[in-house]
Amino acid sequence: MSVFIIRRLMQAMLVVLVMSFLVFAGVYVVGDPTQILVADDADQAERARVIAELGLDQPFHMQYLQFLGGALSGNLGESFRFNEPALQLILERLPATLELAFVALAIAVFFGIPLGTWAGLRPESPVAKTIMTGSILGFSLPTFWVGIMMILLFAVILGWLPSTGRSDEITYVLGFPTTLFSLDGWAHILLPAVNLALFKLSLVIRLSRAGAREVVHQDYIKFARAKGLSESRVILVHVMKNILIPVVTVLGLEFGGLVAFSVVTETVFAWPGIGKLLIESISFLDRPVIVAYLMIIVLIFVFLNLVVDIAYSILDPRVRLQDMKS
Amino acid sequence: MVSDTEPTLEVRNLRTHFFTKAGVVKAVDDVSFAVRPGKVMGLVGESGSGKTVTGFSILGLVDAPGRVVGGEIRYKGENIATATDDRMRRLRGREIAMIFQDPMMTLNPVLRVDTQMVEAIRAHHSVSHKEAWQQSRDALGRVGIPSPEERLRAYPHQFSGGMRQRVAIAIAMLNRPDLIVADEPTTALDVTIQGQILYEVQKLCEETGTALIWITHDLSVVAGLADEICVMYAGRVVEHGTVDEVLDQPAHPYTRGLIGSVPSRNRRGQPLTQIPGMTPSLLNLEPGCPFKTRCPDADAVCEAEPAITHPAAGRDVRCHHPVTAGAPLEVTA
Incomplete structure (x- = not known):
């Protein structure tokens, strides 16, 4: 029975890893959040500053690896809107x-x-x-x-x-x-x-x-x-x-x-x-x-x-x- | 054979019909027989001849759209064909038990064997769980299951087919019933297991005086086991007598055909006799003798339904042209 549970757990971890990639890639292609987050009248320097602050200037694979690294320590990123940890928002x-x-x-x-x-x-x-x-x-x-x-x-x-x-x-x-x-x-x-x-x-x-x-x-x-x-x-x-x-x-x-x-x-x-x-x-x-x-x-x-x-x-x-x- | 003892079960003119959308299927049509304590009645016939439905009728377990439409089923004198559901529930398992054909399907796959045995006792007797459990263990031991204590805690899928049928037999015998209806219980088993089970059932019935109805299509099984035989065809009993009379001097052409189709060492190399044609559909059966289309002796008289005649005391034959006693069986070598 315990062998069975350990095997199932390892399969489950693989599923979670694959899903994390699909989810991250899926959301990445949906749209550019800076268009909503940055004020319409902001100049180019201000725009670049916000993008860099949110880590959106990095290439996709770097963003994904950063996300994975954070996820392993229980940090799923901070909400752009509330400036609070996303996980906390959800758990509330x-x-x-x-x-x-x-x-x-x-x-x-x-x-x-x-x-x-x-x-x-x-x-x-x-x-x-x-x-x-x-x-x-x-x-x-x-x-x-x-x-x-x-x-x-x-x-x-x-x-x-x-x-x-x-x-x-x-x-x-x-x-x-x-x-x-x-x-x-x-x-x-x-x-x-x-x-x-x-x-x-x-x-x-x-x-x-x-x-x-x-x-x-x-x-x-x-x-x-x-x-x-x-x-x-x-x-x-x-x-x-x-x-x-x-x-x-x-x-x-x-x-x-x-x-x-x-x-x-x-x-x-x-x-x-x-x-x-x-x-x-x-x-x-x-x-x-x-x-x-x-x-x-x-x-x-x-x-x-x-x-x-x-x-x-x-x-x-x-x-x-x-x-x-x- | 006439016996003085009161029959345990007497079935008189039983009719069980199924009311399907396509029409009425007369699965059992005018069946009569009796079984006495400690005796074995063999109910023989092809698939679809109404043997199993006769068995279910006795236990009151005919599923809709079927029902018993006529006749009497007298158990120790009481007509149970008209008994209430509650009365039948009390009789089932306690006084009348049944063993089914396919041991792989008889036991509930998700319940442990002890659950299924203990509930059978506690349905009829107010005993403690522990006491019922001990009785179950002893019953398993009696049918030859090794280390019954351990096996009780197992699930049905952990048993082989033969072992499961022993469990089913042990359940049927748990409450020491006076009548057991066994519906081809050895058909699904290989011959060595079949022999053991036949021996054990026979021994148990002799010891306890239980009357046994053994439903089968296998003449060689009843030859060694039964005291009397009823041969069924198309829902009727076509021939009845003691096992020796029926097998040695079959009077009905159908019985002769059945005996002729049993493989035997004495007729090595010769083709087996076959009964031409198929069992007729019981839906909208033509009037007259149901066997006429397959019978070598059929003539114009057979267009009328044959009545039961008695060529000798205790013998019944439903045929216009019964073969008289002493006539040689054409198939014997």
Whole structure:
């Protein structure tokens, strides 16, 4: 097992290195930030001074090597706009995004798995068909539009929930700032979390349904019934554990997606997370922040992949065996 | 063979039909037989003759769109064809157990063997986990699995096919059922393992007085194991009798064909007798004898459905032209 983890870690480091190059090169070609950063009426000497100060007069490979050197000591550059370390800017806003992504994931799991399993066990029933139609809507309706409609309905027309922003009632749990311990916090997070969850919820429903339909016809399910087990044990233990394997795999990877693509939801609901920071940084061509953001996302994905591999080996004993051989 | 003991299971005129979009499939159509304690009934037939569906009907495990539409399944006198789901759940695994055909598919791949055994005990008896675990360990030992204590903690994929089938048999015998339905349990195994398992099942049934229904397409297996044989064709029992009667003096042309197609050392070098044609589709079966299109003796009479006749006491044949006792089997050398 430990050999397996070390091997995965080394692969992960290689992925991060390659990604850092792609990200840096990608942002390099996007545009010239000096046009936005330097005042229009500055003279040539002033312009050259700013460019040299930001290190933009260096050739590409020197800039990249400097970035790598800084990154190794935990310095991902300073924001052009705020003159603060880019990493600090992101880490300040990361808890808000993680909180949002976590609640969205919880919604997707706690509603998706039961609904999908139910639909898979009784595929012909009208309720199952309604669930599946709903999941198609969840897949195909654009997130920003659903978000706006939710604000219109629940905040403007019904006035039940606040339309935008995050609650100020922050509690620190193990050093992690969260608003989930206050009613106001939940009132603020509910709409954006549901909005962010819709796509994943549909995905979980479809996965669980496909899993349930496949598993329920297996001989071992019939054999479990032939043993005289109660229906609830057959479904909750024998069927569920087999369904969970693909669901855990996909969800682990999708959690990275939730964090990375919360951009749209955060923009619609003015949620003060890293997605909103990214959009602002792109419009100012604030290179260090964009690069730092993308590197953080890469790290999250790589880390989640590792976690999924380990969780998978716990759920499915056959994977564990292969790992031991490798 | 007439026995005085009360049958453990008596199936009377069982009909199990599948209501598919293409039409009604009469998978089991008027099947009757009985098994007595400690006896083995061999249910023989080709693929698709309704053997397995008969087995599932007994356990109440026929999946939709199929259901039992007629007849009685009397278990110790109680008609379980009409029993409630809860009653059937209590019977399954405790009094009526089943062993499946493919041991690679019978055990849940993500649950440890001890989980799957302990739950089978605790579904019927309120015993502690520890006690159920010890019973499971002893049961594994009885079916010849070495170091059962260690093997209990393993997952199914760590067992070979033969070992898995032993585990399945051990699970079926856990609660000492009075009836076991074994659906071709040795088909997927190689012959040496097959022999061991046959021996063990026979021994266990004799010791505990368990009645056994052994479903198979392999006549040589039932020849050594069963007391009585039911030959099934197209969802019906076409011939029934003791194993010696049926194998030595087959009365139905289909049974004769089956026996003729078994390879034998005495007929080395000669081509095997074949039954011409294929098993008919059970969907919209033509009226009359279902075997008429493949039967060497078929004539105009066979356009009518044959009734069951009794050439001797305890023998049933569903044929207009049964071969009379003593007639030589044309395939014997």
